[in-house]
Amino acid sequence: MSSIFPARLVLAWLHLLALGVGLGGVWGRARALHDSLRDPVDERAIRRALVADAWWGVAAVVWLVTGLWRLLAATEKSTAYYLTNIAFNAKMLMFVAILGLEVWPMITLMRWRRRTREPQARDAGRIEVISYVECALVIAMVFAAVAMARGFGGRAASSAGEVTDTLCALGDSSDSRSVSTATTGPTGATPASGSPATSAASPTASDADLELVSRELTMPLAGIDPMKLHSNFDALRGAGRRHEALDIMAPRRTPVLSAAPGRVLKLFTSHDGGLMVYAADSSERFILMYAHLDGYAPGLRDGAPLARGQLIGYVGFTGNASPKAPHLHFAIARSGDLRRWSKGTAVDPLPLLQRAHGR
Numbered sequence: 001m002s003s004i005f006p007a008r009l010v011l012a013w014l015h016l017l018a019l020g021v022g023l024g025g026v027w028g029r030a031r032a033l034h035d036s037l038r039d040p041v042d043e044r045a046i047r048r049a050l051v052a053d054a055w056w057g058v059a060a061v062v063w064l065v066t067g068l069w070r071l072l073a074a075t076e077k078s079t080a081y082y083l084t085n086i087a088f089n090a091k092m093l094m095f096v097a098i099l100g101l102e103v104w105p106m107i108t109l110m111r112w113r114r115r116t117r118e119p120q121a122r123d124a125g126r127i128e129v130i131s132y133v134e135c136a137l138v139i140a141m142v143f144a145a146v147a148m149a150r151g152f153g154g155r156a157a158s159s160a161g162e163v164t165d166t167l168c169a170l171g172d173s174s175d176s177r178s179v180s181t182a183t184t185g186p187t188g189a190t191p192a193s194g195s196p197a198t199s200a201a202s203p204t205a206s207d208a209d210l211e212l213v214s215r216e217l218t219m220p221l222a223g224i225d226p227m228k229l230h231s232n233f234d235a236l237r238g239a240g241r242r243h244e245a246l247d248i249m250a251p252r253r254t255p256v257l258s259a260a261p262g263r264v265l266k267l268f269t270s271h272d273g274g275l276m277v278y279a280a281d282s283s284e285r286f287i288l289m290y291a292h293l294d295g296y297a298p299g300l301r302d303g304a305p306l307a308r309g310q311l312i313g314y315v316g317f318t319g320n321a322s323p324k325a326p327h328l329h330f331a332i333a334r335s336g337d338l339r340r341w342s343k344g345t346a347v348d349p350l351p352l353l354q355r356a357h358g359r
């Protein structure tokens with residue numbers, strides 16, 4: 001993961017940068033061509049148009065190469081994910097439309113450059129209009145890209161692994177995090193990442209800690225065999241973030257049970273996590289977090305004691321989760337200070353649940 005981390009950052013940066021440069025280029029080309037429209041055409045404006053056109057061309061090449069790289073090398077998500085995503089297909093359709101529109105202006109401007117054809121106002125006017133249409137398409141593509149990044153357009157996938165990899169956006173990129181938290185915690189924390197946010201003050205769980213917590217753990221959803229689940233703890237969520245939780249697929253309103261005895265630390269609502277429960281285990285060393293809940297168990301409140309297996313809420317898709325894939329987002333973190341209920345060092349819940357199950 002660490003080896004592709006810089007590459008995917010650089011690719012994402014170049015891809016976005018090219019979009020900005022390209023939009024400026026094609027807009028500048030349209031403006032310059034508009035300025036050239038007199039009889040005879042204004043040569044200086046034509047030269048400006050050719051410079052802008054060159055930037056547009058460079059941006060298109062960078063944008064295409066980085067885009068294909070990201071798609072085929074699957075640096076962000078699987079190739080299959082992109083190809084089944086409606087927003088992605090809309091984006092591609094608009095890209096093909098731009099390519100199609102660009103054929104004639106490209107040939108014409110190339111001739112102007114080589115002086116094999118004199119610039120004419122009629123052609124300049126046409127290319128101006130085409131450039132504006134291309135601008136609009138680029139802007140629409142940005143919208144499709146943003147929709148895709150926010151999890152829109154994905155179809156319900158057939159296997160749980162596929163769904164959780166694509167539709168649970170918790171632990172998503174930092175830009176969504178910065179605007180996502182509806183309210184902040186008592187310490188000003190913004191617990192919108194996949195797991196309680198890693199804090200420098202939080203200790204790392206020792207083997208003894210893990211042994212202790214696994215002894216008291218049970219599956220938070222009844223009837224699900226943890227041995228049949230796959231960890232998506234390390235799944236990438238953009239901007240170098242990891243998922244750092246376990247997604248367990250289940251129908252909406254499936255009862256969510258407290259995975260350990262302990263107490264409720266905080267009932268919390270966030271943009272990404274939706275309705276969430278933060279709870280402490282009985283050793284008071286771990287924070288258990290349950291997200292995307294459809295609702296809470298009646299009477300549940302901050303500070304309430306919890307028994308192992310007690311009903312705490314229901315599976316849903318609140319927050320940044322797809323209605324097509326209701327699931328429980330379950331995280332465990334080693335805490336250094338339970339008053340900071342959103343802070344901790346994440347541990348993968350699945351091996352612990354499997355260890356508990358094996359007893």
Ligand SMILES: [Zn+2]
Pocket residue numbers: 168169170194243245246247328329330
């Ligand atoms: Zn999740």
